[in-house]
Amino acid sequence: xxxxxxxxxxxxxxxxxxxxxxxxxxxxxxxxxxxxxxxxxxxxxxxxxxxxxxxxxxxxxxxxxxxxxxxxxxxxxxxxxxxxxxxxxxxxxxxxxxxxxxxxxxxxxxxxxxxxxxxxxxxxxxxxxxxxxxxxxxx
Amino acid sequence: xxxxxxxxxxxxxxxxxxxxxxxxxxxxxxxxxxxxxxxxxxxxxxxxxxxxxxxxxxxxxxxxxxxxxxxxxxxxxxxxxxxxxxxxxxxxxxxxxxxxxxxxxxxxxxxxxxxxxxxxxxxxxxxxxxxxxxxx
Numbered sequence: 001x002x003x004x005x006x007x008x009x010x011x012x013x014x015x016x017x018x019x020x021x022x023x024x025x026x027x028x029x030x031x032x033x034x035x036x037x038x039x040x041x042x043x044x045x046x047x048x049x050x051x052x053x054x055x056x057x058x059x060x061x062x063x064x065x066x067x068x069x070x071x072x073x074x075x076x077x078x079x080x081x082x083x084x085x086x087x088x089x090x091x092x093x094x095x096x097x098x099x100x101x102x103x104x105x106x107x108x109x110x111x112x113x114x115x116x117x118x119x120x121x122x123x124x125x126x127x128x129x130x131x132x133x134x135x136x137x138x139x
Numbered sequence: 140x141x142x143x144x145x146x147x148x149x150x151x152x153x154x155x156x157x158x159x160x161x162x163x164x165x166x167x168x169x170x171x172x173x174x175x176x177x178x179x180x181x182x183x184x185x186x187x188x189x190x191x192x193x194x195x196x197x198x199x200x201x202x203x204x205x206x207x208x209x210x211x212x213x214x215x216x217x218x219x220x221x222x223x224x225x226x227x228x229x230x231x232x233x234x235x236x237x238x239x240x241x242x243x244x245x246x247x248x249x250x251x252x253x254x255x256x257x258x259x260x261x262x263x264x265x266x267x268x269x270x271x272x273x274x275x
Contacts, residue, residue, distance in 0.1 A: 032235045046235045048165040052158060059154040068147045116143045 003112035010106060011114065014064035016099070017057040017077060026055025036087040056080075064106075067115025071107045078103030198222075198271030202246070205273070209244025211236070215270070216247040225269040 024031050031054075032046040041051055057080075063073040081100035085093040111117040200215075200222045208215035214225045225243065229236045234254075242250060255261035 029236055033237070035235065036238055045165060046232060049160060051161045051165070055157040055161060056154070059157065062150055062153075063147070066146060066150075068143050068150070116146065120143045 003110075003114075006106075006109045006112040007114060009102065009109065010064055010070060010112065012068065013077075013099075013102060013106060014061045014072070016061075016066070016098045018061035021057030021061060024050050025058065028054070034084075034088065036091075067111065067117050070111060070115055070117050074103045074107035078107065145160045199274045200271050201274050205246075206244045211240050211243065214239065214243035216242040217273045218242075218244060218247045218251045218265065220273050221269055223265060224270045224271050227266060228264075228268055 028047040028050040031050045035046055039046070044052075049072060057077070060073055060077050063069060078100040081096045081103060085096035086102060087093075088096065113119075184204060197264055200217075202217060205215045205217050205222055208224075211229055212226065216225050225239050229239045232239045238250075238254075251261075251265070255265075
């Protein structure tokens with residue numbers, strides 16, 4: 001059985017969070033308009049809040065790219081997207097809701113051999129990418 | 140050494156370190172207090188040469204002078220008879236920059252009192268931004 005779908009989902013989702021996270025770190029003022037109103041009552045400036053959120057997304061993307069604790073990371077980031085979808089509403093809300101569903105799919109999928117989670121399974125030997133290309137793992 | 144748990148721990152440390160760096164770099168009111176000290180204001184580029192050298196409490200501005208500072212990069216506003224330099228506050232305003240940009244070069248008394256009239260925290264933050272008083 002091919003692990004292509006899991007890899008596409010994991011890497012694609014990770015790249016998405018990496019890009020949006022870096023954008024929020026570099027240009028926070030562009031994203032402050034998306035903050036919900038209740039954040040105005042927090043003793044945290046808008047730009048700082050956006051940068052903190054962006055950093056969280058970048059580190060989440062690093063967890064996904066390295067394939068470490070993918071299920072937990074995917075669940076947390078999905079919840080994050082569902083919250084954004086609920087507060088933003090409209091077309092953005094629909095888009096982020098669907099992205100959150102994709103995160104749930106990732107959280108419930110089996111880990112692929114390129115993920116460190118897969119190597120952590122008992123009895124599994126780590127294969128380098130070259131070994132995988134030469135001899136794909138038997139499922 | 141490079142097992143899953145160690146890498147996860149390293150990433151968690153990176154996450155916390157990143158949060159600390161972001162908070163330290165953007166620390167709001169304390170940094171604002173240092174930026175808005177009378178010495179810093181008189182040496183600041185927002186002041187005209189005629190205004191430089193005088194303490195913030197002694198400086199007076201007309202509404203025409205305030206209106207000349209109406210850009211986000213150079214933002215003054217008159218609030219309740221006093222003049223404030225809001226340039227550094229635009230990106231730090233908890234409610235977003237748009238609310239402050241709308242006050243640049245204008246009298247922001249109604250907007251400020253309507254939103255923050257009873258907020259001691261907002262009043263305290265505003266005091267740090269004062270650069271003078273408004274003359275008729």
